[in-house]
Amino acid sequence: QSAPRDPVFYRWHKFIDNLFEEHRFTLDSHSVKELDFPGIELEQLNVKLEPEDYHKKRVDKPLDTKNHFYTYREKKEYEVFNTNNDQEAINVRNATLDHIPYSFNMKVKNKNRGDAMVCFRVFLVPETDEPLDDWRTMFVELDKFVETFKRRRN
Numbered sequence: 001q002s003a004p005r006d007p008v009f010y011r012w013h014k015f016i017d018n019l020f021e022e023h024r025f026t027l028d029s030h031s032v033k034e035l036d037f038p039g040i041e042l043e044q045l046n047v048k049l050e051p052e053d054y055h056k057k058r059v060d061k062p063l064d065t066k067n068h069f070y071t072y073r074e075k076k077e078y079e080v081f082n083t084n085n086d087q088e089a090i091n092v093r094n095a096t097l098d099h100i101p102y103s104f105n106m107k108v109k110n111k112n113r114g115d116a117m118v119c120f121r122v123f124l125v126p127e128t129d130e131p132l133d134d135w136r137t138m139f140v141e142l143d144k145f146v147e148t149f150k151r152r153r154n
Contacts, residue, residue: 001072012029016076021137024036031075037118037127038095038112039110039111039112039116040109040110040111040112040116040118040120040149041108041109041111042106042107042108043108043109044105044106044107045104045105045106045107045109046065046066046067046104046105047066047068047102047103047104048065048066048102048103048104048105049065049068049070049100049102050100050101050102050103051065054089059065063081063100069099069100069102070099070100070122071097071098072097072098072099072100073095073096073097073098073100074095074096074098075093075094075095076093076094076095077092077094078092078093078094079089079091079092080090080092103143104122104143106120108147108149110149110150110151110152111152112151112152113144113152114151115149115150115151115153116148116150116151117146117147117149118146118147118148119144119145119146120143120145120147121141121143121144122139122141122142122143122144123138123139123141123142124141124142125138125139126138127141
C-alpha cells in the first residue's frame with residue numbers, strides 16, 4: 001500500500017524497466033516458427049463490459065460494449081486518523097484511476113492429435129496507428145493463465 005506513495009518507487013521501477021529494455025535490444029528477434037503453435041487456432045476473442053455497471057461509471061464518451069476497455073477517474077473521500085492524535089479524524093479527498101469491469105471470451109480449437117497445454121497472456125495495449133514496438137513499454141499485462149485443450153476427436 002505504501003509503494004505508490006513513495007517517490008523512490010517509481011524512479012527505481014523505471015530504472016529496472018530501462019535495464020530490461022537495454023538487455024532486450026541485445027537479443028535476436030523471435031522467428032515465426034518459435035512463436036507459432038501448430039494445430040492451435042484462436043477462432044474468436046471478445047472483450048465485453050459488464051452491463052450492470054454502465055450507468056454507475058462516468059466515462060467521457062459513449063460506451064461501446066464490445067472489444068473496448070474504459071478507464072475513468074473517480075473522486076473518493078477517506079477519513080484518516082493522525083497517528084499522534086487518534087481522536088481527531090482528517091477528511092482526505094483523492095482522485096483514483098479505475099476501470100469498468102470487463103470479461104473476455106476466447107474460442108480456441110485444437111487440431112492436433114494430442115492434448116495441448118497453452119499459456120495465454122492478455123495485454124492492454126494503447127490504440128495507435130504508430131508501430132507497436134514504439135509503445136511496447138506502455139503495455140500492461142491484465143491476465144496470464146494456462147489451459148489444456150483436449151485432442152481433437154474424429
